Amino acid sequence: MHRILIVDNEASILSVLSTLLKAEGYDVRSVRDADKAKELLRSEEIHLMISDIRMEPVDGMTLLKWSRSECPDLSVIMLTAHGSVETAIEAMKLGAFDYVTKPYKIDELLITIQRALQYKEALAENKHLRARLNTQYRFENIVAESPSMKQVCTMIERIAPTDSTIMIYGESGTGKELVAKAIHAYSNRKHQKFLAVNCAALPEPLLESEMFGHTKGSFTGASSNKKGLFESADGGTIFLDEVGSMSLGIQSKLLRVLQEKEIRRVGGNDNIPVNVRVLAATNVRLEDMIQAGTFREDLYYRLTVIPINIEPLRNRKEDILPLINHIIQHEVGNTVPMPEIAPQVSQILRRYSWPGNVRELENAIKHALTFAHNNRITVDVLPASIVNAVEDLQIQNDETNPESQFQSLKDFMRIKEKEYLDEVLAITGGDKERAARSLKISLATLYRKISTEDDIPNDDAIEPVENIEI
Ligand SMILES: Nc1ncnc2c1ncn2[C@@H]1O[C@H](COP(=O)(O)OP(=O)(O)OP(=O)(O)O)[C@@H](O)[C@H]1O
Ligand SMILES: [Mg+2]
Structure with missing residues (x-):
C-alpha cells in the first residue's frame, strides 16, 4: 500500500x-x-x-x-x-x-x-x-532474459572451447555475428584473429579470392600474390556470414578446406595448411536449398556440427526492455543520467513485431534518443512507422476480438454501484449523511463516488473540499 x-x-x-x-x-x-x-x-x-x-x-x-x-x-x-x-x-x-x-x-x-x-x-x-x-548476464554484450537466449548463452559457454564448426541460424538482425564473436572470445583462439566475410556481398570470383587468396597474374588485376582470409586467420576463427549465398563452385572448395585443412590460392598449385575454426551463419533454411539442389548436403553436414538457433525478437519479448536499457546505456555511456522511458513507450515497443529484430530496435532507440527532450523518451519521439504499426494491430485486435463486445468488470461494477447509491439516496430523501452511515462509508467517499453527476454541496457537515481556500 x-x-x-x-x-x-x-x-x-x-x-x-x-x-x-x-x-x-x-x-x-x-x-x-x-x-x-x-x-x-x-x-x-x-x-x-x-x-x-x-x-x-x-x-x-x-x-x-x-x-x-x-x-x-x-x-x-x-x-x-x-x-x-x-x-x-x-x-x-x-x-x-x-x-x-x-x-x-x-x-x-x-x-x-x-x-x-x-x-x-x-x-x-x-x-x-x-x-x-549489471549482475546477471554472463556475456556482458549479450542481453539474454528470455529462456531461448539464455539457452543460446549456455550453448556458447559449452561449445566455445571446442573446435567444432557451428551453424548459427537466425533472421536478419537477431545477433548472429554477436554470437559468433562471443564463441571466439570464449574459445582458446581468443588471442588470435576473428575474421568475418559476408558471402552475399561479393560476386563469386572476388569471394573466392577473398577467402583463399590468389597468386600474381591469376586474373586481370591480380598484380601481386595475396593471402586470403583463411591464411590470415590462421590459428583463429573465420565467420562465414550468409553462407547460403555461396555458389556451388565455392561450396566445393570450402568443403575441401574443411576436410583437408589446407587451402590453395586462386591460380596457385601449392596446398597451404591452415588451422582455422569455421563458424557460419544463415537466415535462410539450408534444408530447402538442399532440396532445391543449390546447397551441397555434404557441406551442410560439415558446417552444421552444432546448430544454434536464435529466435526472432517477436518470440522473446522478455528481452525487449533489457535490450532497450542496454542500447541506451551503450549510446549515452555512464556519464549522464539514463533517460527515462515513458510507460506507454515500453508498451508499444513490446507490442511491435520487430521484423528487423535487434538491429531495428537499435535504430529505433537511436532515433528516439536523438529527438528526446528533458531526458525522457516519450511516444512522440519514436519512429512513426512503429507507432502506426502498433496502433493498426490494436484496431485489428479490437475488431476481431469477440470479447470486445463485453464491458470490463470494473465498468460494470461502477454502473451497478451508482445504481445502488442512487437507490439509497432516493430512500434517504437525498440526505447524504444518512446514506453514508447506512452504506458504512465516509461522507467524503460518498461525495467522490457521486461527484461526476452531483455537485459537492455546501453541506455544513463537511467543508466543501473543492473550494477550500488556504
Ligand atoms: N542479445 C543481444 N544483446 C545485445 N545486443 C544485441 C543482441 N542481439 C543483437 N544485438 C545487437 O544488434 C545488432 C545486430 O546484431 P548482429 O549484427 O549480430 O545480427 P545479425 O543476425 O548478424 O544481423 P544480419 O543478419 O543483419 O547480419 C548488433 O549491433 C548487435 O550488437
Ligand atoms: Mg550479420
Missing part, C-alpha cells in the same frame, strides 16, 4: 485530505510542520509527500530542498497559492514531481497523486532492470 505524508499548518486541511486519501486506499500520515515531516521521513518509508509551500516556521520550499538531498526517492507534490506560478516552477526545478494550485479540485489532486506514484514505479522498474543487467 502506498504511504502518503501530508504537511500543512492547517488542521482542517489535514483532516479533510487524509479522510479523502484514506478512502482512496492510501496509508496516510499527516503533520503540521516541516520539522515533524523531517522526523517522520527519517523514521518511516514514505512514498509520496504532499506539502504546502506557505508554512511556518519552516516553509515548504526549504522542506522540499531538504527532502531532495535526504530522501531522493521520495516524490513530492507541492500545494501552491493561486497565482504564484513562479514559485510553482521554482518547486519543479528543485525536483518536485508536480504542483497543484489551491483551491484544488479533488479529482485533479487524485490524478496527480496517481501519476506521481506510477512514475515512481516505472523508475524503480528501470533501476531494477539496470541492476539485473
Whole structure:
C-alpha cells in the first residue's frame, strides 16, 4: 500500500485530505510542520509527500530542498497559492514531481497523486532492470532474459572451447555475428584473429579470392600474390556470414578446406595448411536449398556440427526492455543520467513485431534518443512507422476480438454501484449523511463516488473540499 505524508499548518486541511486519501486506499500520515515531516521521513518509508509551500516556521520550499538531498526517492507534490506560478516552477526545478494550485479540485489532486506514484514505479522498474543487467548476464554484450537466449548463452559457454564448426541460424538482425564473436572470445583462439566475410556481398570470383587468396597474374588485376582470409586467420576463427549465398563452385572448395585443412590460392598449385575454426551463419533454411539442389548436403553436414538457433525478437519479448536499457546505456555511456522511458513507450515497443529484430530496435532507440527532450523518451519521439504499426494491430485486435463486445468488470461494477447509491439516496430523501452511515462509508467517499453527476454541496457537515481556500 502506498504511504502518503501530508504537511500543512492547517488542521482542517489535514483532516479533510487524509479522510479523502484514506478512502482512496492510501496509508496516510499527516503533520503540521516541516520539522515533524523531517522526523517522520527519517523514521518511516514514505512514498509520496504532499506539502504546502506557505508554512511556518519552516516553509515548504526549504522542506522540499531538504527532502531532495535526504530522501531522493521520495516524490513530492507541492500545494501552491493561486497565482504564484513562479514559485510553482521554482518547486519543479528543485525536483518536485508536480504542483497543484489551491483551491484544488479533488479529482485533479487524485490524478496527480496517481501519476506521481506510477512514475515512481516505472523508475524503480528501470533501476531494477539496470541492476539485473549489471549482475546477471554472463556475456556482458549479450542481453539474454528470455529462456531461448539464455539457452543460446549456455550453448556458447559449452561449445566455445571446442573446435567444432557451428551453424548459427537466425533472421536478419537477431545477433548472429554477436554470437559468433562471443564463441571466439570464449574459445582458446581468443588471442588470435576473428575474421568475418559476408558471402552475399561479393560476386563469386572476388569471394573466392577473398577467402583463399590468389597468386600474381591469376586474373586481370591480380598484380601481386595475396593471402586470403583463411591464411590470415590462421590459428583463429573465420565467420562465414550468409553462407547460403555461396555458389556451388565455392561450396566445393570450402568443403575441401574443411576436410583437408589446407587451402590453395586462386591460380596457385601449392596446398597451404591452415588451422582455422569455421563458424557460419544463415537466415535462410539450408534444408530447402538442399532440396532445391543449390546447397551441397555434404557441406551442410560439415558446417552444421552444432546448430544454434536464435529466435526472432517477436518470440522473446522478455528481452525487449533489457535490450532497450542496454542500447541506451551503450549510446549515452555512464556519464549522464539514463533517460527515462515513458510507460506507454515500453508498451508499444513490446507490442511491435520487430521484423528487423535487434538491429531495428537499435535504430529505433537511436532515433528516439536523438529527438528526446528533458531526458525522457516519450511516444512522440519514436519512429512513426512503429507507432502506426502498433496502433493498426490494436484496431485489428479490437475488431476481431469477440470479447470486445463485453464491458470490463470494473465498468460494470461502477454502473451497478451508482445504481445502488442512487437507490439509497432516493430512500434517504437525498440526505447524504444518512446514506453514508447506512452504506458504512465516509461522507467524503460518498461525495467522490457521486461527484461526476452531483455537485459537492455546501453541506455544513463537511467543508466543501473543492473550494477550500488556504
Ligand atoms: N542479445 C543481444 N544483446 C545485445 N545486443 C544485441 C543482441 N542481439 C543483437 N544485438 C545487437 O544488434 C545488432 C545486430 O546484431 P548482429 O549484427 O549480430 O545480427 P545479425 O543476425 O548478424 O544481423 P544480419 O543478419 O543483419 O547480419 C548488433 O549491433 C548487435 O550488437
Ligand atoms: Mg550479420
